[in-house]
Amino acid sequence: MQAEALNQIPIFSSLQADTRTAIARRAFTRNLPTGCTLLVEGLPAEYGYFVLSGELRALRMNQDGRVQILARFWTGDPINLISLLSQEHVNRATIETLTNSTLLVLSASDFNDLIHRHPDFSTLLLRQFAARLTKMTDLAADLSLYAVRARLARFLIELADLTPSHAGWTQDEIAAHIGTVRDVVGRLLRDFESADLIQRQRGQIVLLNRDELTRISKD
Amino acid sequence: MTEPIIPSINLTLCNRCTQCVSGCPEQSLVMTERGPEFIKPITCTYCGDCEGLCPTGAIRAPLWVTWDAHV
Numbered sequence: 139m140q141a142e143a144l145n146q147i148p149i150f151s152s153l154q155a156d157t158r159t160a161i162a163r164r165a166f167t168r169n170l171p172t173g174c175t176l177l178v179e180g181l182p183a184e185y186g187y188f189v190l191s192g193e194l195r196a197l198r199m200n201q202d203g204r205v206q207i208l209a210r211f212w213t214g215d216p217i218n219l220i221s222l223l224s225q226e227h228v229n230r231a232t233i234e235t236l237t238n239s240t241l242l243v244l245s246a247s248d249f250n251d252l253i254h255r256h257p258d259f260s261t262l263l264l265r266q267f268a269a270r271l272t273k274m275t276d277l278a279a280d281l282s283l284y285a286v287r288a289r290l291a292r293f294l295i296e297l298a299d300l301t302p303s304h305a306g307w308t309q310d311e312i313a314a315h316i317g318t319v320r321d322v323v324g325r326l327l328r329d330f331e332s333a334d335l336i337q338r339q340r341g342q343i344v345l346l347n348r349d350e351l352t353r354i355s356k357d
Numbered sequence: 358m359t360e361p362i363i364p365s366i367n368l369t370l371c372n373r374c375t376q377c378v379s380g381c382p383e384q385s386l387v388m389t390e391r392g393p394e395f396i397k398p399i400t401c402t403y404c405g406d407c408e409g410l411c412p413t414g415a416i417r418a419p420l421w422v423t424w425d426a427h428v
């Protein structure tokens with residue numbers, strides 16, 4: 139991989155030139171189409187990834203044999219770092235592409251090597267962990283402060299205001315994101331629809347009443 | 358006429374349990390050697406039941422959230 143290519147990637151822009159060169163020497167890219175399984179839960183963790191483009195999601199098998207959606211990944215997000223750095227060294231989740239995706243790939247030994255030789259690379263990883271921890275802390279605060287109805291209203295507003303996700307959101311993925319379960323999301327969407335706050339069309343949720351949804355989001 | 362949007366099925370995640378096929382209220386799916394396939398996509402109402410029934414996360418019926426043009 140060319141070091142110049144890494145200059146174009148925002149997450150690596152804070153790294154020193156020699157660190158970018160060291161990553162470029164070791165890394166390669168992988169292009170995957172939609173619906174590809176990148177990692178399988180429970181298999182040895184051999185590679186770590188950074189998303190260069192696309193959308194992916196993490197799934198994990200529950201004790202009752204049902205899959206649980208854990209997280210979504212976008213450009214700049216690292217994938218499988220915790221598996222690589224933990225003692226068990228196994229993939230902690232199955233990762234699936236939701237759109238055509240391009241990933242920067244580093245082997246486990248290259249990751250360790252970069253961490254030991256390049257402190258700015260370690261700092262980058264720490265920042266990524268800190269960002270993830272902040273997200274989880276925010277969610278925990280949200281869980282205690284706001285009712286699930288408020289969290290769903292807020293998330294719908296966020297999704298409608300953001301650049302649309304190419305992959306869309308399933309009810310399970312929405313549930314995972316706001317800390318609840320699919321059935322509750324389905325029930326609340328039906329409630330919002332009967333109150334004329336949203337309209338559901340095939341594959342679309344159209345938000346009809348910004349003032350009321352904003353009010354609910356603060357309940 | 359454009360094809361209706363239908364749920365996607367990732368066959369690599371599918372364990373062939375057939376729950377989506379038997380649970381579809383419109384009988385839009387059939388089980389084939391490869392896994393479940395849409396026999397009558399036009400009858401699929403995009404209700405999402407198959408996605409909710411699927412134990413492995415193989416089926417996605419995603420939703421896109423937008424504002425109404427008048428809001």
Ligand code: SF4
Binds near residue numbers: 384385400401407
């Ligand atoms: S979305 Fe509903 S109608 Fe369409 S295949 Fe799934 S269960 Fe059947």
Ligand code: SF4
Binds near residue numbers: 366392410412
């Ligand atoms: S419910 Fe899911 S796992 Fe079962 S056959 Fe359908 S797609 Fe496959």
